[in-house]
Amino acid sequence: MARQFGERPPVSMRVYNFAAGPATLPLPVLERARDELTDWQSSGMSVMEVSHRGRAFARVATDAEADLRELLAVPASHKVLFLQGGATLQFSAIPLNLAPPGCTVDYVCTGAWSKKAIADAAAFATVHVAADAKASGYFDVPEQALWQRSPQAAYLHYTANETIGGVEFPFVPDSDGVPLIADMSSTLLSRPLDVGRYGLIYAGAQKNIGPAGLTVVIVRESLLGRARQGTPAVLDYRAQAAEGSMLNTPPTFAWYLAGLVFKWLKAEGGLEAAALRNRAKAEALYGYIDGSGFYSNPVARACRSWMNVPFRLPRAELEQPFASEAARAGLANLEGHRSVGGMRASLYNAMPLAGVLALIAFMRDFAARHG
Ligand SMILES: *Cc1c(COP(=O)(O)O)cnc(C)c1O
Numbered sequence: 001m002a003r004q005f006g007e008r009p010p011v012s013m014r015v016y017n018f019a020a021g022p023a024t025l026p027l028p029v030l031e032r033a034r035d036e037l038t039d040w041q042s043s044g045m046s047v048m049e050v051s052h053r054g055r056a057f058a059r060v061a062t063d064a065e066a067d068l069r070e071l072l073a074v075p076a077s078h079k080v081l082f083l084q085g086g087a088t089l090q091f092s093a094i095p096l097n098l099a100p101p102g103c104t105v106d107y108v109c110t111g112a113w114s115k116k117a118i119a120d121a122a123a124f125a126t127v128h129v130a131a132d133a134k135a136s137g138y139f140d141v142p143e144q145a146l147w148q149r150s151p152q153a154a155y156l157h158y159t160a161n162e163t164i165g166g167v168e169f170p171f172v173p174d175s176d177g178v179p180l181i182a183d184m185s186s187t188l189l190s191r192p193l194d195v196g197r198y199g200l201i202y203a204g205a206q207k208n209i210g211p212a213g214l215t216v217v218i219v220r221e222s223l224l225g226r227a228r229q230g231t232p233a234v235l236d237y238r239a240q241a242a243e244g245s246m247l248n249t250p251p252t253f254a255w256y257l258a259g260l261v262f263k264w265l266k267a268e269g270g271l272e273a274a275a276l277r278n279r280a281k282a283e284a285l286y287g288y289i290d291g292s293g294f295y296s297n298p299v300a301r302a303c304r305s306w307m308n309v310p311f312r313l314p315r316a317e318l319e320q321p322f323a324s325e326a327a328r329a330g331l332a333n334l335e336g337h338r339s340v341g342g343m344r345a346s347l348y349n350a351m352p353l354a355g356v357l358a359l360i361a362f363m364r365d366f367a368a369r370h371g
Helices: 027-035 055-072 086-098 112-121 237-242 252-267 270-292 316-328 353-370
Strands: 078-083 104-109 126-132 156-159 180-183 200-204 215-220 308-311 343-346
Touching: 027 252, 055 078, 055 252, 055 270, 078 237, 086 112, 086 180, 086 200, 086 215, 104 112, 112 126, 112 156, 112 180, 215 237, 252 270, 270 308, 270 353, 316 343, 316 353
Parallel strands: 104 126, 104 156, 156 180, 180 200
Antiparallel strands: 078 215, 200 215, 308 343
8 A cells, every 4th residue: 555645654674676777776875865855955955956057956967977087087088968868869869969861880789779779770870780699699799800890880889788688798899990889878887997989878877877867978079069950959969068968957866866876986996896896796696606507697608797697597487486585585676677588687886795695595595495
């Protein structure tokens, strides 16, 4: 039964939330937001209720950008935009901004999100699929020596981490001077990154950055100003950059919360430290799966995602009991994506090693009872 307004919440505890997105957020960030929710910075208002044009919110926006730049060591050559519409709207915004009418664009297809990016880009440009992981069942990344790039492509696009398949690029493609574009929705901030190698990086926030509603775009400034005629202003990177991502009302609460996540990440030691934690979490889970003789992960070892770990049980009829028993043990949202089934554990920055160890202990116990 839904609670009435004013009723006290039942006593509850935080669970380990393995959802792929919207995903778990750091508890200190949520507590901070809670503590200042109704009276933010002695304004007598919540941050949701103040003007995005006011000085207080301007500080939120500039801090968030400065902290993100520091975390990722974003070079001065690149603009940072805080947009709306999710990673999905970028599938269209990218060709609208960077592909002149009639030109060809190169895409590497490594799974479900690549396919969506390709389908949307095809409305605006001739999409050439330079490499397709289909032959591997989308469990591998084709090595770059085998790619067939088109000579005149306006850019080269790839999906750095396939959130559904759990396939992550183990290398940064060499684009030979063509703007390199990456969908980093589920991997940005998981480790250090050489941003200077990219023409554009984009990510929906709800995986590893903050709540849904915000999209981060990092784009080389020299690529701005090429939007084709008819591009809506909110999708035009130059127009958004000129307005500080405030061409219209931005998602202020999501922006504020992402800013708190950046401050939390910095306090936790930045991305070098995050990478060590993320590697340890992933190695613990893959190591257990591989040695279990019960669970399995189909992805080529070199391309296994640190962030999204899909796994299968030996019999499909065990999936439902696994998910519901896990949920009762405080391990939530382990069902795989509806398109592929199986299980999936997402291990974003906010998932502590303790959560992964609790999952492994549960998996061991479940296997012993059903093996
Ligand atoms: C989640 C996700 C998307 C879609 O993000 P939205 O913000 O829902 O549009 C795109 N690409 C990847 C790799 C994702 O993980």
